[in-house]
Amino acid sequence: MTIWAVLQILILILIVVGSVLAVWLKDLLASVIALGGSSLLLSLEFYLLQAPDVAIAEAGVGAALTTAIFVLAIRKTQRKEEE
Amino acid sequence: MSVVVRTIARILAPVILVFGGYVILHGHLTPGGGFQGGAVAASAVALVLVAFGAPAVKRLKAPFSVLEDLGGVAFVVLGFLGLGFTFFANSLAGMGSLFGTPVPPGPNPGYLNTAGTLPLMNWAVGLKVIGGLGTVLVLFGLVGRDDDR
Numbered sequence: 001m002t003i004w005a006v007l008q009i010l011i012l013i014l015i016v017v018g019s020v021l022a023v024w025l026k027d028l029l030a031s032v033i034a035l036g037g038s039s040l041l042l043s044l045e046f047y048l049l050q051a052p053d054v055a056i057a058e059a060g061v062g063a064a065l066t067t068a069i070f071v072l073a074i075r076k077t078q079r080k081e082e083e
Numbered sequence: 084m085s086v087v088v089r090t091i092a093r094i095l096a097p098v099i100l101v102f103g104g105y106v107i108l109h110g111h112l113t114p115g116g117g118f119q120g121g122a123v124a125a126s127a128v129a130l131v132l133v134a135f136g137a138p139a140v141k142r143l144k145a146p147f148s149v150l151e152d153l154g155g156v157a158f159v160v161l162g163f164l165g166l167g168f169t170f171f172a173n174s175l176a177g178m179g180s181l182f183g184t185p186v187p188p189g190p191n192p193g194y195l196n197t198a199g200t201l202p203l204m205n206w207a208v209g210l211k212v213i214g215g216l217g218t219v220l221v222l223f224g225l226v227g228r229d230d231d232r
Binding site: 052053055056057059060061064065068069071072073076 | 106114115118119122126133220224227
């Protein structure tokens with residue numbers, strides 16, 4: 001098992017952890033940040049799988065634009081999730 | 084947003100814009116292209132919008148709309164440019180004009196002034212993506228109340 005395989009397994013585990021955090025957290029801003037981090041790790045995984053084109057698109061749309069839109073939406077509504 | 088976010092955004096937004104332009108301009112040589120560079124450049128607009136609020140980008144709405152129309156029309160016109168042969172034929176490659184340098188055979192470091200209509204189409208798609216995503220972001224920032232927290 002090479003170092004790259006270990007790194008990719010680590011990144012995939014971190015993606016799952018970030019996604020679970022995004023669902024689990026009650027503070028919606030923290031949830032959006034977790035989703036953005038998960039998306040950024042997914043773009044790093046695309047880069048390691050030698051698809052830099054997809055990685056740039058994922059980093060631009062997934063990590064930057066959706067995070068910004070979610071932050072704007074939270075700013076216009078409320079920050080805490082209701083029970 | 085706080086003064087830290089505002090200062091970082093003021094420094095970083097031009098850099099992100101320039102990197103988006105680089106990704107579009109080198110679309111035929113390196114990974115990336117019109118859509119990727121446009122998305123990167125639109126994320127600079129998103130950064131300014133999040134950091135400074137909707138009034139900072141409100142007057143960009145009409146220019147973004149015009150930019151999107153310009154990109155779409157430019158792409159169709161570039162497609163019709165090859166109509167002597169087929170639709171979307173690359174009529175500028177190797178002709179010595181803009182982006183028209185012939186590529187010598189063999190491995191090369193990547194010549195920017197090549198590939199004919201492809202870089203121009205990358206710019207058309209890039210302008211359309213910047214305009215479209217920018218319009219969406221600005222309209223999203225303008226709707227509803229905007230209390231800066």
